[in-house]
Amino acid sequence: MKKEEVTKILQAKLEAGEHVSPVLPEGIKNYLIDIDGTICDDIPNEEPERMATAELYPDALKTLNKWYEEGHIIYFFTSRTEEHREVTEEWLKRHGFKYHGMVMGKPRGGNYHWVDNHLVKATRYNGKFTDLVEKEVTIQVFDDGQHD
Structure with a gap:
């Protein structure tokens, strides 16, 4: 099914009052992007007055808008x-970010594990947004009792 067909079906369901999760067409990715320290200066929640003037990482804007397009x-x-939602949305709009939504309140810290029945890919931001490339790495998985 093409992306346009999926969008049309979802729009009709939403207009009918149904709450549905979209089915991503093949080749379409769902990106969850951090803000502080990833697309702009790392601003702690304890310093919200700095959020409106955070320095943009230009390669993040270019890459994310390309993915959106x-x-x-x-x-x-x-x-x-x-x-912080209002100041964040104003900052994103002022800089021209295109996005679908925002989830606030992610726990702070660096030990994230996403457990899902679908394949999940994670990419750690290390200073520059570029196109993603394939790379083989070691990962943690659930112990199924069968050891290689």
Whole structure:
């Protein structure tokens, strides 16, 4: 099914009052992107007055908007709280970010594990947004009792 067909079906269901999760067309990715220290200066929640003037990482804007234009889903997943939503949305708009939504209140810290029945890929930001490339790495998995 093509992306346009999926969008049309979802729009009809939403207009009918149904709450549905979209089915991503093949080749379309769902990106969850951190904000602080990933697309701009790392601003702690304890210094919200700095959020409105955070320095943009230009390669992040270029890359994320390119992914959006390619049809990928862009959600910001941030440790900023709901009280920071307005300043964050204004900052994203002022800089021209295209995105689908934002999830606030991600726990702070660096030991994230996403457990899902679907394949999940994670990419650690290390200073520059570029196109993603394939790379073989070691990962943690559930112990199924069968050891190689």
